Amino acid sequence: MNEQTLSRRFFLKVSGAFVALAAVPSTVHAFYQDVKSFLVPPKETLPTTLTINKQPYKVTADTRSTLLDLLREELQLTGTKKGCDHGQCGACTVHVDGQRVLSCLTLTAMLPGKTVTTIEGLADGEKLHPMQQAFIECDGFQCGYCTPGQIMSAVACVNEGHTKSVAEIKEFMSGNLCRCGAYNGIVEAIQKVAK
Amino acid sequence: MRPFNFTKVTTVKDGITKKEDTGQYIAGGTNLLDLMKKHIAQPEMLVDITTISSSIKPLKTGVQIGAMVRNSTLTLDNEILTKYPLIAKAILAGASPQIRNMASTGGNLLQRTRCVYFYDVDMPCNKREPGSGCSALHGNNRMSAIVGWSEDCVAVHPSDLCIALVALDASVKVVEKNQKERIIPFKDFHRLPGNTPHQDNNLPANAIITAIEVPVNPFNKHYAYLKLRDRDSYAFALVSVAAALHLENNRIVDARLASGGVAHKPWRWSDAENFLKGKEANTANFQEAARIAAEQTKPLEGNAFKVPMLKGAIEVALQNCLTA
Numbered sequence: 001m002n003e004q005t006l007s008r009r010f011f012l013k014v015s016g017a018f019v020a021l022a023a024v025p026s027t028v029h030a031f032y033q034d035v036k037s038f039l040v041p042p043k044e045t046l047p048t049t050l051t052i053n054k055q056p057y058k059v060t061a062d063t064r065s066t067l068l069d070l071l072r073e074e075l076q077l078t079g080t081k082k083g084c085d086h087g088q089c090g091a092c093t094v095h096v097d098g099q100r101v102l103s104c105l106t107l108t109a110m111l112p113g114k115t116v117t118t119i120e121g122l123a124d125g126e127k128l129h130p131m132q133q134a135f136i137e138c139d140g141f142q143c144g145y146c147t148p149g150q151i152m153s154a155v156a157c158v159n160e161g162h163t164k165s166v167a168e169i170k171e172f173m174s175g176n177l178c179r180c181g182a183y184n185g186i187v188e189a190i191q192k193v194a195k
Numbered sequence: 196m197r198p199f200n201f202t203k204v205t206t207v208k209d210g211i212t213k214k215e216d217t218g219q220y221i222a223g224g225t226n227l228l229d230l231m232k233k234h235i236a237q238p239e240m241l242v243d244i245t246t247i248s249s250s251i252k253p254l255k256t257g258v259q260i261g262a263m264v265r266n267s268t269l270t271l272d273n274e275i276l277t278k279y280p281l282i283a284k285a286i287l288a289g290a291s292p293q294i295r296n297m298a299s300t301g302g303n304l305l306q307r308t309r310c311v312y313f314y315d316v317d318m319p320c321n322k323r324e325p326g327s328g329c330s331a332l333h334g335n336n337r338m339s340a341i342v343g344w345s346e347d348c349v350a351v352h353p354s355d356l357c358i359a360l361v362a363l364d365a366s367v368k369v370v371e372k373n374q375k376e377r378i379i380p381f382k383d384f385h386r387l388p389g390n391t392p393h394q395d396n397n398l399p400a401n402a403i404i405t406a407i408e409v410p411v412n413p414f415n416k417h418y419a420y421l422k423l424r425d426r427d428s429y430a431f432a433l434v435s436v437a438a439a440l441h442l443e444n445n446r447i448v449d450a451r452l453a454s455g456g457v458a459h460k461p462w463r464w465s466d467a468e469n470f471l472k473g474k475e476a477n478t479a480n481f482q483e484a485a486r487i488a489a490e491q492t493k494p495l496e497g498n499a500f501k502v503p504m505l506k507g508a509i510e511v512a513l514q515n516c517l518t519a
């Protein structure tokens with residue numbers, strides 16, 4: 001047995017052990033991947049083009065992404081608020097193609113070609129939208145958490161013409177809850193703009 | 196939410212071809228996404244059908260409402276407002292303006308119960324998990340059924356629109372997996388719970404609702420929708436009543452009475468309707484009709500209050516028909 005064979009043998013042994021060792025973790029890894037994809041199916045993504053506040057956007061979002069999460073988490077448009085995430089509070093109200101809707105129950109995947117307006121898109125530069133101004137003047141909020149949703153809903157309420165009486169305003173604003181109870185100020189602001 | 200594959204289709208045919216058994220159609224998404232976020236619905240694929248049949252077509256025999264017509268569109272449509280105003284009245288009593296802008300006609304029929312135990316995945320519920328038991332039967336059943344329930348399920352159907360549709364003898368147009376069209380009378384569309392409460396309705400698997408048809412009717416003058424709930428607006432019904440009268444010189448030629456919040460399906464009070472036919476439209480007869488309906492109820496431990504509530508609601512709704 002000379003030096004060469006020894007080292008050759010040694011090499012084969014060691015490399016064999018490495019191969020074997022490497023094979024073990026790779027099967028464990030594959031097994032882990034299999035279990036993971038069974039328990040947590042891989043996410044699916046979809047490209048979507050849409051217009052938000054007059055700007056074109058091209059996003060590739062998880063199919064599960066709601067418009068609310070897209071706005072807040074991906075586009076840093078955090079004016080739109082998440083209250084309940086289940087359609088029960090109205091904090092997430094935005095306009096899609098001019099209609100007020102709940103962004104927490106709207107899938108980004110369903111929005112190709114649509115036009116979205118959020119609270120950030122209401123003002124004209126530094127000049128507030130009349131409804132924003134009216135909310136300030138009429139004390140239409142306290143903590144302000146529900147306010148972006150209230151204002152988006154209020155703008156739509158006026159556009160729809162549901163402002164003939166206090167009762168009508170209240171009925172057509174009932175989808176926006178306010179824990180601070182700023183309701184009287186909100187109704188006043190809407191009356192002011194509707195005039 | 197569990198990850199899912201997403202496909203948009205533009206025709207009914209395509210929708211039916213593309214949808215796999217583990218998938219679900221999505222319309223307004225107002226009920227389905229809520230349930231998916233709670234892991235109550237876990238589709239592996241969504242088929243977006245928002246561009247199918249979204250028109251309101253007047254027919255010789257009535258009106259055809261496309262499945263994708265949004266709830267708010269129905270409340271603004273001239274044909275509906277002049278000939279079928281009860282439909283608009285019922286819709287306006289439900290949800291919120293935002294939700295009505297999103298919700299579709301077809302989706303409204305298929306929305307699932309709001310029973311608290313159905314929503315609480317830690318509690319048994321035969322509707323969510325067949326065989327696990329009904330937590331509401333002896334639990335918190337304040338909102339539950341007072342008629343047509345079974346030991347296996349006491350949940351109620353939460354829709355307002357459906358109450359108007361069942362009162363007006365509507366029918367549901369569906370296209371089945373084999374692409375064949377079928378018409379299901381509205382009153383047979385939803386089911387009573389029996390021992391299969393996981394099945395809300397008789398829509399065949401993978402079928403698409405394409406439209407609702409409402410026949411021509413004489414109920415566009417004297418009608419009312421009364422909804423009683425825990426707050427004035429944006430709440431589901433404890434009890435609701437759709438009432439409609441066809442009157443000739445204060446004599447009732449035909450009557451319709453239906454209720455929401457009382458049963459697993461939109462409920463018709465046929466005996467009370469039959470009593471009213473041919474009678475004079477007056478308080479005594481309205482009271483008797485309400486009594487007949489109330490007599491058919493069987494409340495649970497926690498919702499006996501619904502019976503006098505129903506009685507009062509029927510009476511007032513019938514009175515409101517005279518002033519509407």
Ligand SMILES: Cc1cc2nc3c(=O)[nH]c(=O)nc-3n(C[C@H](O)[C@H](O)[C@H](O)COP(=O)(O)OP(=O)(O)OC[C@H]3O[C@@H](n4cnc5c(N)ncnc54)[C@H](O)[C@@H]3O)c2cc1C
Pocket residue numbers: 086087088219220221222223224225226227228229244262263288289290291294297298299300301302303304305306353354355356402403404405429430431432
């Ligand atoms: C906070 C809140 C309050 C509400 N209050 C009320 C109320 O007071 N009264 C009331 O009536 N409703 C109320 N709703 C329910 C609302 O009206 C329904 O969620 C809505 O009508 C469902 O329609 P959609 O188009 O959004 O359905 P989706 O959520 O898109 O679908 C619902 C189901 O129907 C299936 N589906 C939809 N369209 C079709 C079709 N054409 N063919 C076959 N399958 C189809 C879907 O696969 C899914 O299983 C409320 C909802 C919320 C969130």
Ligand code: FES
Pocket residue numbers: 081082083084085086087088089090091092093102103104105
């Ligand atoms: S966050 Fe959308 S309604 Fe509450």
Ligand code: FES
Pocket residue numbers: 140141142143144145146147177178179180181182
């Ligand atoms: S201002 Fe605080 S919730 Fe409305």
